[in-house]
Amino acid sequence: MPIFMDRHDVSESVSAELLAEIHQEDLKIEHEYGCRGFTYWFDSKRKNAFCLIEAPNKEAITRMHKHAHGDVPNTIIEVESNIVESFLGRITDPEKTRNTPLNIINDSAYRVLMFINITNSQDNLVNITLKTKEIDEAIINLLKAQNGNIVKKDNSSYLVSFKSVTNAISSAVKIELEIKPKLNEFFKTLKVGIASGEPVTNKSQIFEETISLINRMCDIIHGEIVVSYEVKTLYESEQHLPISKHKYIRVLNPAQEKFLIHLMDEVEISWQNPEFNLDTFSENLGYSKSQLYRKIKGLTNKSPNTFIRDYRLNRALKLMNNQHGNISEIAFETGFNSLAYFSKCFKAKYHTLPSKYNQAQKPSIY
Numbered sequence: 001m002p003i004f005m006d007r008h009d010v011s012e013s014v015s016a017e018l019l020a021e022i023h024q025e026d027l028k029i030e031h032e033y034g035c036r037g038f039t040y041w042f043d044s045k046r047k048n049a050f051c052l053i054e055a056p057n058k059e060a061i062t063r064m065h066k067h068a069h070g071d072v073p074n075t076i077i078e079v080e081s082n083i084v085e086s087f088l089g090r091i092t093d094p095e096k097t098r099n100t101p102l103n104i105i106n107d108s109a110y111r112v113l114m115f116i117n118i119t120n121s122q123d124n125l126v127n128i129t130l131k132t133k134e135i136d137e138a139i140i141n142l143l144k145a146q147n148g149n150i151v152k153k154d155n156s157s158y159l160v161s162f163k164s165v166t167n168a169i170s171s172a173v174k175i176e177l178e179i180k181p182k183l184n185e186f187f188k189t190l191k192v193g194i195a196s197g198e199p200v201t202n203k204s205q206i207f208e209e210t211i212s213l214i215n216r217m218c219d220i221i222h223g224e225i226v227v228s229y230e231v232k233t234l235y236e237s238e239q240h241l242p243i244s245k246h247k248y249i250r251v252l253n254p255a256q257e258k259f260l261i262h263l264m265d266e267v268e269i270s271w272q273n274p275e276f277n278l279d280t281f282s283e284n285l286g287y288s289k290s291q292l293y294r295k296i297k298g299l300t301n302k303s304p305n306t307f308i309r310d311y312r313l314n315r316a317l318k319l320m321n322n323q324h325g326n327i328s329e330i331a332f333e334t335g336f337n338s339l340a341y342f343s344k345c346f347k348a349k350y351h352t353l354p355s356k357y358n359q360a361q362k363p364s365i366y
Contacts, residue, residue, distance in 0.1 A: 001054050003038075003081050006061055006073035007200035008049045016042055016106040019049055024102065025068040026051075033064040038081075039093045041109035050109045050200055052084060052091060079206050086151040087111060087161045087199065087207060112168040112196045112231060113207060114148070115214040116158040116175065119189050138179055146171040159211065165234040168194055169243070172225045176248045193217030195228035213257070216264050219314070222301035223250035228257060259295055271311055274337040278304050312336065313349050320358055327354045 010019070019042050026037055030053075038052040051073075055061045058076040065072050085091045088109055096103050116139065132155055143150060143160055146167040152159040162168040172192045180190050195217070197210030205211075217226040225248050227235075232243045232251045243249055252260065266284050270276040281304055282292040289304075296304045316334040319325065325333065331342035331354075346354045 001034075001056060002078050003052065003054050003084075004058060004061055004076050005079045005084065005200055005206065006051050006053065006065075006076040007198075008051070008071060009074050010047050010049060010071070012047060014047065016044060016104050017102070020102040020104045022069045022071065023051075023105075026064060029068050030064055032067070033060045035060055035064050038091050040105060041088065041107050042105055043108035043110055044106055046108070046110060046198075048109075048198065050198075052079075052081075075200050075202060077200055077204055077206065083151065083206060084199075086149055089149060089161075089163070109199050110196065111199075111207070111210075112162040112165045112194060112234070113210045113214055114158075114160040114162065114168055114172065115193045115211075115218050116160070117189075117191050117193075117218040118156050118183075135179065135182065138182065139175065142174055142179065143171055146174075164238075165196065165231055166238050168231070169227070169235050169246070169249075172227075173246050173248065176224055191218045191223075192225045193221070193227075194225070194231050196230050196234060213261070216260055217252070220260065220264065220307075221250065221252070221299055224248045226250050226252065228252055229254050256299065260299060263296070263299075267308070267311060271308065271315070272333065272335050274332075274335050276308065276335060278308075281308070309345060310349065313345060316342070316346070316354075317350070317357075320354065327358060330354075 019040070023037070023040055026035075030037055034056045036054040038054065040049055040051040042049045051061075053061055055064075058078075061076055062072050081091050088111070093103050094105060094107060118135070136153075136155075139158060140150065143158070146162070147164065148160040148162050148167065148171055150158060150160055160168075160171075162171070172194060175190070175192060183190060193214035193216075195210050195213045197207060197213075199206045201209050203209055213228065217228075225246070227243070227249055229252060235243050243251060262285065266281070270280070270284065278289055278292070282289045285292060287295065292304055296302065296307050300307050302310065312334045316330050316336075319330045319333070320327075324330065327342075328339050331339050334342075336342035336345070343354055346352075346357075350357065
């Protein structure tokens with residue numbers, strides 16, 4: 001049976017004690033709707049609650065809540081229990097913290113998420129397995145020491161969840177100072193993106209908005225460690241120190257975050273169209289070409305045309321890594337209307353022809 005997480009935005013008058021009573025009302029009648037409640041999270045500061053429930057469908061959850069206490073969810077999404085545990089650290093009720101009949105939970109589901117991305121200078125053409133494994137172990141040990149939960153990782157990236165914004169920032173700085181100097185000439189970049197958010201929004205996946213933002217920060221923004229404005233605010237409130245004391249950190253202001261989201265939403269719709277160029281780009285975003293140039297240059301340190309070309313090449317590289325079609329098919333699928341031009345651009349960026357890159361691909365051995 002599927003597992004769901006729902007979101008309740010509650011009034012200022014709702015306390016942790018009251019929510020524990022409401023949860024008990026759910027448990028009394030959940031069997032009538034084929035449901036089974038695992039646990040919930042409550043944030044008294046942000047006034048929201050998230051319930052983790054096994055149920056036949058979303059409608060059963062809504063009917064159960066309505067019958068039990070009348071407080072129906074604002075949003076419900078389907079989740080995987082192991083992913084929830086990776087992000088939030090548990091999928092059952094925490095131990096009682098008070099000597100009371102109720103297990104009163106005041107445990108926020110708000111998390112600080114980090115995305116770490118590493119690329120090498122020849123994009124996996126060189127066999128660097130031993131060096132990659134060494135870096136991997138160092139990053140994992142560092143994250144665990146800072147109480148970071150690794151949600152997902154592969155040979156070149158890590159998605160990590162933190163309860164503490166201080167631990168997240170500390171991890172990023174340690175990675176910059178302790179891990180990055182160990183990268184030798186095989187490696188080109190190590191970038192970190194950090195943002196914060198809640199597990200259930202109006203999107204269909206858990207933490208989807210926050211994950212999208214940190215991925216875009218790493219992929220697009222020029223800087224070593226890029227953090228959202230909200231993370232900056234949380235850090236400075238927690239530490240009573242300016243985040244600017246860390247010279248490697250770039251903070252996006254709210255206007256830049258909004259533009260990044262607007263920019264990438266448009267790119268992800270249009271990038272495969274070979275007619276997509278600066279003229280259509282600026283028109284669709286509602287900026288003059290000079291305004292768009294300044295905004296994109298400020299965020300990415302690239303011109304709009306270079307930005308579009310590099311985005312297409314990065315997508316082509318991922319398709320090739322996944323063995324998604326031949327080179328000609330990939331070139332046209334990623335918006336290049338000439339195989340010769342695609343090969344020229346690919347070689348200029350990755351220092352090898354796409355045909356040689358394809359031949360050199362080997363499965364990872366660890």
